[in-house]
Amino acid sequence: MTNIPPRQLKDVGLTLPPIGQGTMGIGGYYGKDGTRDAEWITGLRRGIDLGLTLIDTAEVYGAGHSEELVGRAIKEVRDEVFIVSKFSAEHSRAAQVIAAAEGSLRRLGTDRIDLYQPHWPNPSVPFEETAEALGALVQSGKVRFVGLSNFSFPEMQKTATLLNPIPVPILQQEYNLIDRTIEEQFLTHCDATQKILLTYSPFLQGKMVPRDARKIVLDDLAKKYERTVAQVILAWLLRKERVVVIPKASTGTHVEELAAVKDLSLDVEDIQRI
Template identity: 35%
Template sequence: MRYIKLRDLEVSRIGLGAMGMSHGYTGAGTDEAESIRTVHRALELGVTLIDTAEIYGPYTNEELLGRALKGHRDQVVLATKFGLIAHAGAGPWNLDSSPNNIRTSVEGSLKRLGTDHIDLYYQHRVDPDTPIEETVGVLSELVEQGKIRTIGLSEAGPETIRRAHAVHPITAVQSEYSLWTRGLEERVLPLLRELRIGLVPFSPLGRGFLTGKIRSTEGFAEDDFRHDNPRFTGENFQRNLRIADEVQTVAAEAGATPAQVALAWLLAQGDDIAPIPGTKRVSRVEENTAADAVQLTDEQLAKLAGLPPASGDTHTEAALRMLER
């Protein structure tokens, strides 16, 4: 495993997204033992960046990682997120990045994770009711107190990123970025490079679609994020299968799996990018981390870059309203 810098924070080139172990996907939360084995195997393979959030569960994913990382905390760059639970009122899935809510959130996360500090603490979604300067001001106090090491933003737009960075250096921005979600290339990615902010792509495998293993949506449970996701429904799904087939073609040429090719393409976009493919299985974390050794030719990279845009939005209408672009 190679290692890179997200600003001044050294992380493994490929991280691990833990959300699906407890939340969001069919079968989440049904095999804690395998999830813990997956975390331990990732550490053995050199993965250091592990990502969670208080909203995953809610809370159960942080609790799982707290158990999995007992005795291993010093091996991990631990990232979690706040801002999608309004602790004093409306509860989960309500934006709140007010100072008091942040202070409540960080104490809860520290306790559940079984640690005295969080290495990378993200605002999960921008709160339009709280100035970003106020939010980052409180986060900078938490840095001074040693409760968090660095500050991140998730799915923030260019103006918010610039304003936040003016208050305190932002270490990383986490956004959806993959072969079929490339909207940040025009405005966000150039700004991150101007300000020396790292990029942490989530859903780098298109929520499993780019692996080529999903040929039907019939197996999705009703609480699966993809059950009503526009890219996984109706004609959009059928059109998007052609993208997965093209990735499969390149994978056959490269002697790799489609998942490894999708990750290798991301890694080729710069040495300031650390994707966090999510999985709850040992076999998948072994497959994903091996992508670090896949070298795609210029012709293969160009073919992948030229894939048609995905059909359908990345989120439902309600979820899209929480994203900045």
């Protein structure tokens, strides 16, 4: 067995950790929750210390408060962190994209967003208009890279063409033991093009552990490797070298559990069992 290596994007000169920190629910879900700010900031900082230096957020999380907490957590270590943020589908018009980016930059307390993405496609707005704004943000240096989140495979192909010559080195999709849809096209595409697949909801928002025969397999493997079931699930997802996972970061103890997965690689026969 070997440890899980960092993910390379040689075409654009990026190296990313295999495990990042997701922030949906940190600072609230779709409304602000300021009751656990200190705990959440401590957890994010602990994750950064442990090498979970990719942090995924969005303008909609906690009505913007998630971005504020991320900004506070990274203030002293900004250059060590890769920040991903997303604008909402209803903000897909050119002026709205620019305004959304400016708002995210302000809340994050930074002068650039490393990866900026539409959170979901908006078929009512021609993507040429959205692409124009994203291009302007890249040209100004306020956005380093553009990604696409939750686009279907045909939508992604068409949209990436419209963004040309702006590269799209990272795509974001849901991926877990229950929803393996991306294995059909996205993983093959990322292998062929050397893109990174940034994957969320590895535990299906806390409902991941199945109540069927797989539960027995996962329990057996957790005992074999002396790890938690959650760690086994993440190691299985990370068997694909183009995949980065972004489980939700919460407490310091939780991010320590996540970070320890970098030292876990499953045997081939165990991957096949899952």
